[in-house]
Amino acid sequence: MPSRSDLKRLYDVGAQLAPMTHQQQDWPYEISPDAYKAYLQPPHDVGGQASGPSVFEEKEEELWELNTYVTCEVLGWKGVWNSEERRRIGNNDLGASLYYGFPYYGRWIWAAARMLVDKKHISLMELLEKIAEVKARHAAG
Amino acid sequence: MPPAERKSLPARFEPGDRVRVKELPNLYYSRTQMYVRGVIGTVAVCTYTDLKPEDEAWSRDDAPYEQYYIIRFRQKDLWAEYPFDKDTLQTELPDSWLEPVTA
Amino acid sequence: MAHDHDHEHDHDGGHPAAPMVAEVTDFEILEIAVRELAIEKGLFTVDEHRKFTEWAESIGPASGSRLVAKAWTDPAFKARVLADATKASLEVGIDWSQPTGFGTPSDYTEFRVLEDTPTLHHVIVCTLCSCYPRPMLGHSPYWYRSPNYRRRIVRWPRQVLAEFGLILPPEIEIRVEDSNQKCRFMVLPLRPAGTEGWTEQQLAEIVTRDCMIGVALPRADRKADDVRPVHAALRPVPHEEAGR
CATH class of the missing domain: 3.90.330.10 (Nitrile hydratase alpha /Thiocyanate hydrolase gamma)
Incomplete structure (x- = not known):
């Protein structure tokens, strides 16, 4: 259980996820046609957007990243989902905040978990219990 | 893993044909980039037949297959300010997202 | 609000600051949970996962x-x-x-x-x-x-x-x-x-x-890509192949 001060810290971080427009966005009565289009543009469709020069650095792969890649691929191999479902869930359905806020393979594993629940292979409660169990196992060493 | 025999819609285009990418609204999912919509390009290659992304993304496996094409665009047609005449861009689109350009 | 994560990889402004990383990250936990559930439900086997991993490490x-x-x-x-x-x-x-x-x-x-x-x-x-x-x-x-x-x-x-x-x-x-x-x-x-x-x-x-x-051209005098910064993994894949 998070302490009350932990909870306050989580709320503060959450509040910062609001898109950086300069308008209040808590359920507006109406939005402009341009805003409607902007919200509905799939977050992964970034080609042509402006951005500054970048350092194109290399990144060493984490073990969990390799495992995530393989788990998602094997679920595809076994016909549990197809690649277009994967792209839809992991690039679009999660929304812009998670799309930009999560690591690359974080989106992949989020999508796999979501798919298993959506397709009724597991229940959400099973998933939550499993996450808690794995966490406890690792905390115990 | 496509089954051996699939009903496939006839290909409407062949290499060299000029095509315009449809300007459909965005909702939920797309593999057709915003930057090519409404732009005229030329069919460079007929590639393979498969489900269109809008069907495959919801696992509509009984939907018909259709032809995919690699389309070549002039960069100057894609980006109004593009400064180099010769540069091009290619991307791949299914038959449903294209419409013929006459004359 | 002050940033409370001055991680060692926080650098040069090109990327967001790396977050505070717990002993085992939430993504590691989620990955293990998903993999174990998929195996328990019979969606794939440990052998299939291993076979694909071996392929993934061979390319x-x-x-x-x-x-x-x-x-x-x-x-x-x-x-x-x-x-x-x-x-x-x-x-x-x-x-x-x-x-x-x-x-x-x-x-x-x-x-x-x-x-x-x-x-x-x-x-x-x-x-x-x-x-x-x-x-x-x-x-x-x-x-x-x-x-x-x-x-x-x-x-x-x-x-x-x-x-x-x-x-x-x-x-x-x-x-x-x-x-x-x-x-x-x-x-x-x-x-x-x-x-x-x-x-x-x-x-x-x-x-x-x-x-x-297509971001470089081969040259007779160069056998490796230009050196770029490398972000090191916290817990990398063991024995990762060279030349990646």
Whole structure:
């Protein structure tokens, strides 16, 4: 259980996820046609957007990243989902905040978990219990 | 893993044909980039037949297959300010997202 | 609100600051949970996961380097590559139907090789995600997957290439290949001057990964991609193969 001060810290971080427009966005009565289009543009469709020069650095792969890649691929191999479902869930359905806020393979594993629940292979409660169990196992060493 | 025999819609285009990418609204999912919509390009290659992304993304496996094409665009047609005449861009689109350009 | 995560990898403003990382991260936990549940539910087996992992650790850009070197020295092979690259890949030991019998779920079997000429230079990207010819080139570099590369290479290719150190004159057509569906692409660059009489193996050594993405050109005096910063993993894949 998070302490009350932990909870306050989580709320503060959450509040910062609001898109950086300069308008209040808590359920507006109406939005402009341009805003409607902007919200509905799939977050992964970034080609042509402006951005500054970048350092194109290399990144060493984490073990969990390799495992995530393989788990998602094997679920595809076994016909549990197809690649277009994967792209839809992991690039679009999660929304812009998670799309930009999560690591690359974080989106992949989020999508796999979501798919298993959506397709009724597991229940959400099973998933939550499993996450808690794995966490406890690792905390115990 | 496509089954051996699939009903496939006839290909409407062949290499060299000029095509315009449809300007459909965005909702939920797309593999057709915003930057090519409404732009005229030329069919460079007929590639393979498969489900269109809008069907495959919801696992509509009984939907018909259709032809995919690699389309070549002039960069100057894609980006109004593009400064180099010769540069091009290619991307791949299914038959449903294209419409013929006459004359 | 003050940032409370001054992690060692927090640098240069090009990327968001790395978050505080717990002993075992939430993503590691989630990955283990998903994998264990999938195995418990019989969706796949431990053996299948291991088989795919072995395949994933076996791939790398050296296969592509061999394909390029062979195409440079054998015109008949080059013709076969341009006619049917998936089939011609077998001649350099790459079977696109592996490891499942129908290919990988993400890479398909529609491989195409883009031939550069003295007046045409190709560069590949996937603006919508990170499509990449894994069976032939291995896993994509992270910058290839980054929003920054995907945003800019399609619209400002000459600026982005310049940031990689590649400046081409306007007489050379730059053709960006935005790989957005099921075809997978790699670039067959021009054989550089100064390599006359070289063996296939000598030639393969100068065909680096970046040359096959199209952000660099092979040079007789260079056997590795330009040095770039490396973000080290916290818990890397053990015994990761060299040359990645």
